[in-house]
Amino acid sequence: MALDDLAANETSGLVCAHHHLYSALAPGMPAPPRTPASFRDILELVWWRLDRALDLEMLEWSAKLGALEAIESGTTAIVDHHESPNAIEGSLDVIANACAEVGVRVNCSYGVTDRHGKESAQRGLEENRRYLASGGTGMVGVHATFTCEPDTLLAASELAQNYGVGVHIHVAEGTDDLQANDRLKDLSRDDWLLVHGVHLEDDHGLNGCIVHNPRSNMNNSVGYAAPHRLGLPIALGTDGIGAAMLEEFRIAYARLREHDVAATPELPWSWLETGYRIIPEAVNDRVTWSHGPIDPWRLAFQTNIKPQLVEIDGEVVYTEGELTRADAMEIRTKAAEQAQRLFAKLENMV
Numbered sequence: 001m002a003l004d005d006l007a008a009n010e011t012s013g014l015v016c017a018h019h020h021l022y023s024a025l026a027p028g029m030p031a032p033p034r035t036p037a038s039f040r041d042i043l044e045l046v047w048w049r050l051d052r053a054l055d056l057e058m059l060e061w062s063a064k065l066g067a068l069e070a071i072e073s074g075t076t077a078i079v080d081h082h083e084s085p086n087a088i089e090g091s092l093d094v095i096a097n098a099c100a101e102v103g104v105r106v107n108c109s110y111g112v113t114d115r116h117g118k119e120s121a122q123r124g125l126e127e128n129r130r131y132l133a134s135g136g137t138g139m140v141g142v143h144a145t146f147t148c149e150p151d152t153l154l155a156a157s158e159l160a161q162n163y164g165v166g167v168h169i170h171v172a173e174g175t176d177d178l179q180a181n182d183r184l185k186d187l188s189r190d191d192w193l194l195v196h197g198v199h200l201e202d203d204h205g206l207n208g209c210i211v212h213n214p215r216s217n218m219n220n221s222v223g224y225a226a227p228h229r230l231g232l233p234i235a236l237g238t239d240g241i242g243a244a245m246l247e248e249f250r251i252a253y254a255r256l257r258e259h260d261v262a263a264t265p266e267l268p269w270s271w272l273e274t275g276y277r278i279i280p281e282a283v284n285d286r287v288t289w290s291h292g293p294i295d296p297w298r299l300a301f302q303t304n305i306k307p308q309l310v311e312i313d314g315e316v317v318y319t320e321g322e323l324t325r326a327d328a329m330e331i332r333t334k335a336a337e338q339a340q341r342l343f344a345k346l347e348n349m350v
């Protein structure tokens with residue numbers, strides 16, 4: 001973002017280092033059967049019901065809506081982590097194609113898990129393999145250690161090495177995953193994305209990049225990661241709550257500052273920049289903002305700056321409030337229809 005040829009109101013494209021595009025249809029979803037009383041409840045009553053209800057048509061429009069929202073926020077690259085246990089095969093292609101149609105860069109992975117049984121874990125691994133073998137840009141996804149058997153973690157790690165990519169995995173987000181450290185110690189590598197790390201010990205001994213998702217952590221009441229204590233590179237993600245990375249930066253700063261009154265916005269700004277280690281091409285994308293200068297100390301407090309022009313890989317994909325490649329109105333209309341199908345399914349789910 002500190003490229004010399006940028007104008008005062010320009011940045012590179014922003015990177016969302018951890019997203020769940022499948023959750024873009026979730027706002028407005030029916031309330032869960034009972035009020036969640038813990039993070040585990042939130043997973044079981046909200047997200048693990050939603051992912052079971054997804055089919056590929058819902059996923060297509062969810063991903064297009066998420067991609068549209070990213071571009072409208074100046075985010076040109078998304079690192080996605082996907083799960084749809086009843087629509088696994090081909091799901092990563094659906095996400096990649098949806099993003100390509102709208103024009104946003106994406107790195108895809110399927111979150112392998114044993115919580116639906118061994119066969120389902122195998123199918124998840126195979127979807128990662130199939131997608132990477134076909135030349136897709138991605139990583140090998142793993143849901144989290146606490147829903148995976150040791151042989152599944154090992155298989156995911158080996159698959160990633162075979163394709164020269166890292167593993168994208170939730171780590172120690174809540175107290176259910178306190179064993180993550182021990183279980184990943186001998187597997188993790190520098191190219192892994194360790195998402196959350198809230199409950200990691202300072203001397204965890206893991207390798208990889210921490211992805212900090214401050215709003216999601218607050219929303220799930222899992223605690224504050226204070227990620228800078230972990231001694232690893234830190235990137236910023238949204239964990240599926242949109243892809244507005246300047247907003248996530250502001251939240252990261254506010255939460256950091258609550259923890260340490262001497263902290264400065266330069267630290268969370270550096271976390272935004274770490275995204276270019278994961279999707280380097282985004283550094284050459286351009287966003288022209290409604291006003292400048294682009295300065296972390298200003299942006300931490302200016303809440304209404306908006307993209308005016310977004311250029312990805314040399315092509316203008318957003319200008320004067322409109323997408324150039326796809327019809328935003330159509331995406332919103334179709335996504336709303338799919339959301340209704342999804343909500344009806346959730347209402348009828350036991």
Ligand SMILES: [Zn+2]
Pocket residue numbers: 018019020081170195239240
């Ligand atoms: Zn996540």
